[in-house]
Amino acid sequence: MKKIITGAVLALGALSLFGCHTAAFxxxxxxxxxQESYSGVLPxxxxxxxxxxxxxxxxxxxxxxxxxxxxxxxDQAFASYGSWARTADKLVxxxxxxxxxxxxxxxENLEMLDMSGxxxxxxxxxxLKPVQQSLPTTPMALTGMMQYSADAASFKDCATxxxxxxxxxxxxxxGYLAARKAPNQLVFLSMDGHFMTEPSMEEGxxxxxxxxxxNVKFDATKSCP
Numbered sequence: 579m580k581k582i583i584t585g586a587v588l589a590l591g592a593l594s595l596f597g598c599h600t601a602a603f604x605x606x607x608x609x610x611x612x613q614e615s616y617s618g619v620l621p622x623x624x625x626x627x628x629x630x631x632x633x634x635x636x637x638x639x640x641x642x643x644x645x646x647x648x649x650x651x652x653d654q655a656f657a658s659y660g661s662w663a664r665t666a667d668k669l670v671x672x673x674x675x676x677x678x679x680x681x682x683x684x685x686e687n688l689e690m691l692d693m694s695g696x697x698x699x700x701x702x703x704x705x706l707k708p709v710q711q712s713l714p715t716t717p718m719a720l721t722g723m724m725q726y727s728a729d730a731a732s733f734k735d736c737a738t739x740x741x742x743x744x745x746x747x748x749x750x751x752x753g754y755l756a757a758r759k760a761p762n763q764l765v766f767l768s769m770d771g772h773f774m775t776e777p778s779m780e781e782g783x784x785x786x787x788x789x790x791x792x793n794v795k796f797d798a799t800k801s802c803p
Contacts, residue, residue: 616688616706625649632671632681632688632706633713634662635786639738640671641773642679643714657716657772661738668695674719674737681706717770717791723802724767726754733767733788736802745774745789757796766800769793 614634622628626648633641640662646654660673669688671679680691690704691697698704722735724744731744731751744750757765771790778785 615709615711617709617711618703618706619647620690620704620706621700621702622646630706631709631711631714633711634669637740637786638662639740641713641718642671642673643716655714655716657714657718659718659720659735659737659773670695674721674735713773713775715772715774715789717772719768720771720788721766721768721802723764724754724796725762725764726751726758727762734764734802742773743785743787745776745787747790750790750794753794753796757798759798763798764801766797766802768795768797 616632616634618630619627620630625646629645629647631643633643635641638661639659641657641659643655643657646656658673660671663670663672667682668691669681669683671681673679678695679693680695681688682691682697683689684705686708688706689697690706720733720735721737722733724731724733726746729746731746731754732741733744734741754765754767769790770793771788773786774789775784776787777783
């Protein structure tokens with residue numbers, strides 16, 4: 579699995595991504611991103627702490643994993659996915675449900691802002707620090723258009739429009755073939771899945787792929803909004 583870049587490079591990346599405070603960056607822009615990850619335990623209203631891991635991907639997407647520590651049902655892990663962009667002084671996460679989250683770069687770290695993008699006035703920790711960690715395997719809700727052709731499956735994500743290879747299996751292939759109306763047809767797929775990195779067709783290169791975990795449902799009558 580591809581290594582997350584080191585802390586020293588993260589520091590340089592933070593400067594390059596957020597160091598320009600000009601009017602040209604007042605609108606959100608897709609980042610030509612290097613890969614970075616951050617982690618920290620944030621305050622939680624109904625648990626002992628919210629273990630938060632944020633992965634900023636090279637393709638301008640992010641993965642956010644949150645583990646509710648010490649909740650009444652034990653530790654509960656949730657993951658979400660979307661696109662990331664920047665303004666003059668903020669990192670903006672837009673989830674696949676359209677909800678936005680905001681962070682402010684502070685030295686090498688990211689400081690979580692409130693839902694309006696304003697600083698949180700609190701004595702508690704709202705800081706995520708750069709770390710090296712692998713992509714989480716916690717399933718998250720994903721919707722998109724799947725195609726199975728030449729023994730290879732691909733998935734075009736509805737939220738971001740990105741196209742990813744899929745880790746194919748027999749049940750996935752059978753579900754697609756049963757739902758399609760014509761060869762190579764794009765078929766709407768909803769599922770709980772996760773991302774992984776795997777070797778690509780290009781020697782020495784890695785790619786991000788999707789694994790379908792559960793709740794896999796095909797519907798040839800639907801398409802992405």
